Amino acid sequence: MAQFRPFEMDSIPIEEQFMNWKEIVKPPYDKKLVDAYTRTRVILMNGIENASVLMSHAIERMTVDPEIKRQMAAMRRADSMQQQTVDWLNPANQSVIETTLGYEQVAVDLTANLAKNEPDSYVKQTLDFALLEDFDHLYRYSCLYDYIEGGDPESIVQGKTEVKAARPTIGHHRHPDETMRKHYDKDTADIKTKMNYLTIVAGEQQTELFYKTHGNMYSDELARQLYSEIADVEEEHVTLYGLLGDPNETMLEKSALMQLCEAYIYFSCAQTETDPRIKAIWEDFAKMEISHFEGCANLLEKYEGRDIRDIVKADVIEPLVVFEPNKNYVNKIIDEQLDLMPSNMEYKRLSELSDEWASFKFQWKVNGAGVPSEEVVSKANSELAKRDQAENVKQFKCQLSERTQNVMASQRERMMPRP
Numbered sequence: 001m002a003q004f005r006p007f008e009m010d011s012i013p014i015e016e017q018f019m020n021w022k023e024i025v026k027p028p029y030d031k032k033l034v035d036a037y038t039r040t041r042v043i044l045m046n047g048i049e050n051a052s053v054l055m056s057h058a059i060e061r062m063t064v065d066p067e068i069k070r071q072m073a074a075m076r077r078a079d080s081m082q083q084q085t086v087d088w089l090n091p092a093n094q095s096v097i098e099t100t101l102g103y104e105q106v107a108v109d110l111t112a113n114l115a116k117n118e119p120d121s122y123v124k125q126t127l128d129f130a131l132l133e134d135f136d137h138l139y140r141y142s143c144l145y146d147y148i149e150g151g152d153p154e155s156i157v158q159g160k161t162e163v164k165a166a167r168p169t170i171g172h173h174r175h176p177d178e179t180m181r182k183h184y185d186k187d188t189a190d191i192k193t194k195m196n197y198l199t200i201v202a203g204e205q206q207t208e209l210f211y212k213t214h215g216n217m218y219s220d221e222l223a224r225q226l227y228s229e230i231a232d233v234e235e236e237h238v239t240l241y242g243l244l245g246d247p248n249e250t251m252l253e254k255s256a257l258m259q260l261c262e263a264y265i266y267f268s269c270a271q272t273e274t275d276p277r278i279k280a281i282w283e284d285f286a287k288m289e290i291s292h293f294e295g296c297a298n299l300l301e302k303y304e305g306r307d308i309r310d311i312v313k314a315d316v317i318e319p320l321v322v323f324e325p326n327k328n329y330v331n332k333i334i335d336e337q338l339d340l341m342p343s344n345m346e347y348k349r350l351s352e353l354s355d356e357w358a359s360f361k362f363q364w365k366v367n368g369a370g371v372p373s374e375e376v377v378s379k380a381n382s383e384l385a386k387r388d389q390a391e392n393v394k395q396f397k398c399q400l401s402e403r404t405q406n407v408m409a410s411q412r413e414r415m416m417p418r419p
Helices: 036-060 066-087 096-116 121-149 191-217 221-242 251-272 276-304 308-312 327-337 358-366 372-379 382-389 391-415
Strands: 340-343 346-349
Touching (some): 121 191, 121 327, 191 251, 358 391
């Protein structure tokens, strides 16, 4: 594959990027014929564009200079048009749950790819940790797909991603204190770490928003509850990933890195896209984002006196972000890390957690009236349901249940009045 060399790439001037309505809205892919990874690339790029627009809006509201506002408005409008083009590639006959399975396939194979190529050990550990949770979400939604539509999840994932239980979703619900994370150092972090950070935050943020805006479209109470339960986990993921970024990066620095990330991921997608029509979109949009990156670099030099090369510190950003099967890697992380839990910004085995771990009480509260991610398994066909009976999964659930009950019983005992 070609290398991503941002300082050598062709760009399209911003004034040539605006499109008419028929250019924006292109024919969608055929859900019965589309390659699973074309679908995931569409989902990811929609998330990347959404993240860029949201960041740009946040920055414009915190800056005074009208020239910065003007230039960011132009880039944001072009990004908005790109986002609509990408999102409208999804066909109308693709149901909410089918799109959801695509979202979780993105989460699994994107996170695995980033983790395998992440130079920062702490960031990698955070990616590996959340990977097992998104992998389990794919399984829970697959059970819902079978229950709601009688659908086979293999029609979506096409054998590229396994569908089975991992760290059970019942154990994902943690006190907000346990979403706190250390951040990388902007001056020493590798540019690949910064690109991975922006990519995963964009992907998880989009997933949270999709579940919160589409889970209410079902009349079935269990489906509504499952979307609510997993959306809450996605909020955790957005927080823990978001906190990995250095808050000392300036607004213009963050904006430049976001535009660079867009170009990098579009370029990555173009290298492996199997649909020639969609490949051309990725190639054109990568050139547009290079123009946005150059515009942000100029603002950075004008207003902060900084050279963008001193921030990127690389002529090549590699490796590219590629969607490909990661079964061996995911299974390895399941074997090694299924019982890891976050505690005080680090990761410990469930057996090593103190009884004072705040999430025991939190889980007791949120899981107290039933757990949709557990209930949905009983609604699925027997072949799918038995995948929740893997020995390591059952052992984790049993251990978590015993610890939680013992902790809560001990707390109740301490609160009882003494004679």
